[in-house]
Amino acid sequence: MNHENLTLHTDKYQINMMYAHWKNGTHNKRRVFEVFYRKNPFGGGYAIHAGLERVLQYLDQLHFDESDLAFLREQEENYDEAFLDELKDWKFNGTVRAVREGTIVFPNEPLIQIEARIFENQLIETAILNFTNYQTLIATKANRIKQVAPHDTLLEFGTRRAQEASAALWGARAAIIGGFHATSNMLAGKMFGIPTKGTHAHAFVQDSSNELDAFKAYAKALPDHVTLLVDTYDTLKSGVPNAIIVGKLLEEQGKTLKGIRLDSGDLAYLSKEARKMLDAAGLNYVKIVASNDLDEYTIHNLKSQGARIDIWGVGTKLITAEDSPSLGGVYKVVAKQENGEWEPTIKISGNPEKVSTPCRKKLYRIVNRRTGRAEADYLTDYDEVLDVNKTLKLFDPVHTYLQKVVTDFEAVELLELVYDQGHRVHKPLTLDEIKNYNEQQQSIFWEEYLRNLNPEKYPVDISQKLWDTRMQLIAKYSGK
Numbered sequence: 001m002n003h004e005n006l007t008l009h010t011d012k013y014q015i016n017m018m019y020a021h022w023k024n025g026t027h028n029k030r031r032v033f034e035v036f037y038r039k040n041p042f043g044g045g046y047a048i049h050a051g052l053e054r055v056l057q058y059l060d061q062l063h064f065d066e067s068d069l070a071f072l073r074e075q076e077e078n079y080d081e082a083f084l085d086e087l088k089d090w091k092f093n094g095t096v097r098a099v100r101e102g103t104i105v106f107p108n109e110p111l112i113q114i115e116a117r118i119f120e121n122q123l124i125e126t127a128i129l130n131f132t133n134y135q136t137l138i139a140t141k142a143n144r145i146k147q148v149a150p151h152d153t154l155l156e157f158g159t160r161r162a163q164e165a166s167a168a169l170w171g172a173r174a175a176i177i178g179g180f181h182a183t184s185n186m187l188a189g190k191m192f193g194i195p196t197k198g199t200h201a202h203a204f205v206q207d208s209s210n211e212l213d214a215f216k217a218y219a220k221a222l223p224d225h226v227t228l229l230v231d232t233y234d235t236l237k238s239g240v241p242n243a244i245i246v247g248k249l250l251e252e253q254g255k256t257l258k259g260i261r262l263d264s265g266d267l268a269y270l271s272k273e274a275r276k277m278l279d280a281a282g283l284n285y286v287k288i289v290a291s292n293d294l295d296e297y298t299i300h301n302l303k304s305q306g307a308r309i310d311i312w313g314v315g316t317k318l319i320t321a322e323d324s325p326s327l328g329g330v331y332k333v334v335a336k337q338e339n340g341e342w343e344p345t346i347k348i349s350g351n352p353e354k355v356s357t358p359c360r361k362k363l364y365r366i367v368n369r370r371t372g373r374a375e376a377d378y379l380t381d382y383d384e385v386l387d388v389n390k391t392l393k394l395f396d397p398v399h400t401y402l403q404k405v406v407t408d409f410e411a412v413e414l415l416e417l418v419y420d421q422g423h424r425v426h427k428p429l430t431l432d433e434i435k436n437y438n439e440q441q442q443s444i445f446w447e448e449y450l451r452n453l454n455p456e457k458y459p460v461d462i463s464q465k466l467w468d469t470r471m472q473l474i475a476k477y478s479g480k
């Protein structure tokens, strides 16, 4: 999966534009594009950036091989042979800055910024959005689930319902970035070093003439990792009692039953009853795993009912981001180089929220030194110098009367150089590093910005210079 050639994983219109630029001699002009999204998914207040590793692997492998060129030749008779020749030896030569995976991010801030020839910038838009939108969505969903069960173990079980293999694999990784602990997908475990976990299915019990024999056979085979699915016939009348028998047999062998899994029925009631039965049998160390169409809402609700569940297996609703199945991340040009000079560009819309913010930007997280909490994110032009020793006046870019002044702050720059003129300069972070970084990030935000339900809007503000440039360009293009 890592080594497939994804160069043609793009929309045809990108190659048409590359061709039109090449034909008109404009293909070498340098442009800056930025990836950002406009609206938080799941009705929440933030997203967790994920997908960058996939983006970097993709940029590394980009090349048109002979079969790609033959396909282009066959698909479009207008493409000149000389254009295909130009593609033959091409490699991505751009410079990329990006926020780290695991960063808590907000609408309208650049997550990835690419400076390259227009020729290359066009080709890569589709794939970059494809990877970033999906993985960011899943990491965010996972993080919402983590919020309601911060001290429990979270298992990603979604592969069978994922929108095909890449989604299952990279989705499993994104779930870990968002705070999950393990996946059931063995290939994801192998590819990304994610811990793998598994219990067994109803089929294993149905295959035996009775449940107890099935449990014994399973425990004999995997004595160090026994978690028994107890709901095939009757959870409290046979599943849990049989699991207790096996738990006792394991104790005699110096082993322990690790868990039981509930997969149907009233999970609150069944978990409380099962807990009592296990405890009464001296098996208070046995964990209770639950699965069955779970998400942050059901888990939150089950907890409020006092459910005694230690481990949550979450599949369908996580891996498909069921209640918010797409993130609307976009890729927009913000600056262009003409005769050696960079010029800002704008996209105007009747909807003020959709007017783009021109200029290649720097993205700062403004952290109050006294409270240690993030006050706002702040965008400046790339050339601006932000003096942390002065007071900083922040104002909302659309509702400009919303203002605040910050003093004694730290400005953490979030966009890091990851690709420099065609060379990856970003060492892949381990998933543990990404997870730790995400957890550290969570601690600097006031809870009201991150809560799942009706969060407060976190300020993402722009500098006076960016605001002025934006207004000048609006005036210029609207003829005022």
Ligand SMILES: Nc1ncnc2c1ncn2[C@@H]1O[C@H](COP(=O)(O)OP(=O)(O)OP(=O)(O)O)[C@@H](O)[C@H]1O
Pocket (backbone or CB within 6 Å): 263, 264, 265, 266, 267, 268, 269, 291, 292, 293, 294, 298, 301, 302, 305
């Ligand atoms: N105590 C509870 N409070 C709220 N929701 C619950 C509770 N117990 C289970 N649920 C959820 O209710 C839904 C029950 O779904 P459904 O009726 O399809 O399952 P079931 O009949 O128990 O089992 P099966 O999967 O075999 O059909 C699941 O999403 C489950 O997570």
Ligand SMILES: O=P(O)(O)OC[C@H]1O[C@H](OP(=O)(O)OP(=O)(O)O)[C@H](O)[C@@H]1O
Pocket (backbone or CB within 6 Å): 157, 158, 160, 161, 263, 291, 292, 293, 294, 313, 314, 315, 316, 317
């Ligand atoms: O419910 P999810 O969050 O997707 O978690 C994964 C589900 O996959 C398995 O069952 P499967 O869905 O194959 O069959 P079932 O619905 O009959 O249990 C497992 O028993 C879980 O219920």
Ligand SMILES: O=C(O)c1cccnc1
Pocket (backbone or CB within 6 Å): 157, 158, 184, 197, 198, 199, 200, 261, 291, 313, 315
């Ligand atoms: O290990 C499990 O229990 C499991 C794995 C995938 C899907 N459902 C359950």
